[in-house]
Amino acid sequence: MSKIVITGIGAISPGGIGADGLWDAATAGRSLPEGDVAVSPDISDLLTIKESRRLDKFARFGLLAAREAVAHAGVDFEELDRERCGAVVGTGIGGFETIDDGMEILRTKGERMVPATSVPMLMPNAAIAAVTKDFGIWGPGHCVVSACASGNHSIGEAKRMIEHGDADLVVAGSAETANRPLATSAFRAMGAMTSKGVSRPFDAERDGFVMGEGAGMLILESEEHAAKRGARVLCELAGYGASNDAFHLVQPDPNGRGAISAMSKALKEAGVDPSDIDYINAHGTSTPYNDLSETKAVKQVFGEKPPPLSSTKSLVGHMMGASGSVEAVVCVKSILENRAHPTVNLNTPDPECDLDYIAEGVREFEINTVLSNSFGFGGHNACLVFKSV
Amino acid sequence: MAVTPDEVLNKIKEIVPKFGVNPDDVKAESTLEDLDMDSLDVVEIMQAIEDDFSIRVPDEDLEELSTIGDAVTAVVKNG
Numbered sequence: 001m002s003k004i005v006i007t008g009i010g011a012i013s014p015g016g017i018g019a020d021g022l023w024d025a026a027t028a029g030r031s032l033p034e035g036d037v038a039v040s041p042d043i044s045d046l047l048t049i050k051e052s053r054r055l056d057k058f059a060r061f062g063l064l065a066a067r068e069a070v071a072h073a074g075v076d077f078e079e080l081d082r083e084r085c086g087a088v089v090g091t092g093i094g095g096f097e098t099i100d101d102g103m104e105i106l107r108t109k110g111e112r113m114v115p116a117t118s119v120p121m122l123m124p125n126a127a128i129a130a131v132t133k134d135f136g137i138w139g140p141g142h143c144v145v146s147a148c149a150s151g152n153h154s155i156g157e158a159k160r161m162i163e164h165g166d167a168d169l170v171v172a173g174s175a176e177t178a179n180r181p182l183a184t185s186a187f188r189a190m191g192a193m194t195s196k197g198v199s200r201p202f203d204a205e206r207d208g209f210v211m212g213e214g215a216g217m218l219i220l221e222s223e224e225h226a227a228k229r230g231a232r233v234l235c236e237l238a239g240y241g242a243s244n245d246a247f248h249l250v251q252p253d254p255n256g257r258g259a260i261s262a263m264s265k266a267l268k269e270a271g272v273d274p275s276d277i278d279y280i281n282a283h284g285t286s287t288p289y290n291d292l293s294e295t296k297a298v299k300q301v302f303g304e305k306p307p308p309l310s311s312t313k314s315l316v317g318h319m320m321g322a323s324g325s326v327e328a329v330v331c332v333k334s335i336l337e338n339r340a341h342p343t344v345n346l347n348t349p350d351p352e353c354d355l356d357y358i359a360e361g362v363r364e365f366e367i368n369t370v371l372s373n374s375f376g377f378g379g380h381n382a383c384l385v386f387k388s389v
Numbered sequence: 390m391a392v393t394p395d396e397v398l399n400k401i402k403e404i405v406p407k408f409g410v411n412p413d414d415v416k417a418e419s420t421l422e423d424l425d426m427d428s429l430d431v432v433e434i435m436q437a438i439e440d441d442f443s444i445r446v447p448d449e450d451l452e453e454l455s456t457i458g459d460a461v462t463a464v465v466k467n468g
Contacts, residue, residue: 048409049406049407049408049409050408050409050425053407053408053409054429109440112436112439112445113436113439113440115433115436116429116432116433116436117429117433
C-alpha cells in the first residue's frame, strides 16, 4: 500500500499564531502563565469581517490553521482534481461560543431574537464546512468528535480515506475553543483543571490541566500524489491505532488496557517494533489519573526500555479536541529538527511515574520515529506514528 | 409612536458594518446583491430593528424584499 505523507502543517495555539509560533513556544520551554485557563491568540486581524462573521471562533481557528497548512504544502486546489481532495476536521464540542451566546439571547431577549445562523455556526462540522468551502474541496469530508482524542482520530481517519482510495489529498486536523464558563466551571467541579494554576505533567504535585484553545492542521497525501505535484515531504504518517476503554465516562482504565491497545495497533500498522520508537509525545494532561495510567500503559507496550517522552500541555495548555492535531504538528517538527521539547514544570518526580520524561530542557537526538498519544473523555483512544523520510 | 423611514435607514446603516458593509453604500435603492448581502443578513437586520424599535414585522411582509427601501417600508408599515 502507498505511504501516506505529510506535506504541510498549520497551527493556532496559546503558544502563538502558526506552526512556528507553537514550536518556538514549545522549544523555549516556558511555562504558561499561572492560572487554569491559557490566553488565546488574537486572530482578529487575520480574517475579514465577511470571512469571519458566520464562523464560530473554533471554525475561525480551524480555517486559519488550514490556510497555513495548505500554503505550507504549496497546494493550489484549482490545479488538482478537487473530487479527489478531502477533509476531516474534528472538534470536541463545536461552536461553544455560539451556543453560549445564543442561550443568553434566548433567555434575555426571547425566541425571536435568536440569530438565524446559530445552528450552522454551532454545529461541530462548522469548521470543516468553512475549510471545504474556502478551498473548494469537493471530495469526501466529515467531522470526528471524540473529546480530547478528536485530533488524532481525525488525522487517522484522513489516513484511511486516502488508503481506501477515496481521496489523494486530505486536509486533516481539529479545532477547539471552549474557554467559556460552562466548560471551565464543569472541569473545575470535576477536579480536572488545576486548582494551583500550574500544569505539571507526570509531576508528583500535578493536580489537573490548564485549558487552552487552538487548532492544528496537516496536509496528508499519498506518496504518489505528493511526488506527482513535486511537493516537499515533511515526514510519513505511518501508523494509526484506535480503541475504547469501555470502562468509565471520564476516568482512564487504571491498567491502561485501551491505551495499550491503541499504541500497539499504531505501532503494528507502522510496521515498527517498540524499540524503533525514538520519542513519544505523551497525552500527559497533568491530571493524577491520566499521567499514571499512561505511564503504566507505556511500560506495558515498551517493556524494559521505553523511549523518552514529553508532554506539550504544560507549554501551551490542553486544547481538548484540538490537542492531538496541535501535538501532531509538534511531532512533525521534532522529526524535522531532531529536537524534543521539555515537559516544563516537571520538578518533583512521582515515584509511580518513573519514565524518561525529558524535563531538563530541549533534548537534541536523532528522532526518526515518533508515537503521539491522545485519550479522550468517553474512553476513546487514538495514537499515531510518524516516521522520517 | 410611529417610526420614520429615516430612523429605520439610519438604524440599518448602524448595523451593516457588522456584515462588513460600508454604511455610506446603503441607499434606499440598494439591492442585497449591490451590498453583497443575503436573506440571512436581512433576518439579522430585522431582528435588530425589532429589538431596537420594540415592534414586530410579520414574516409575510419580508417575503418580497429586494431593496433596502423595501425593508424600510416594511418596518414603517408596522411601526
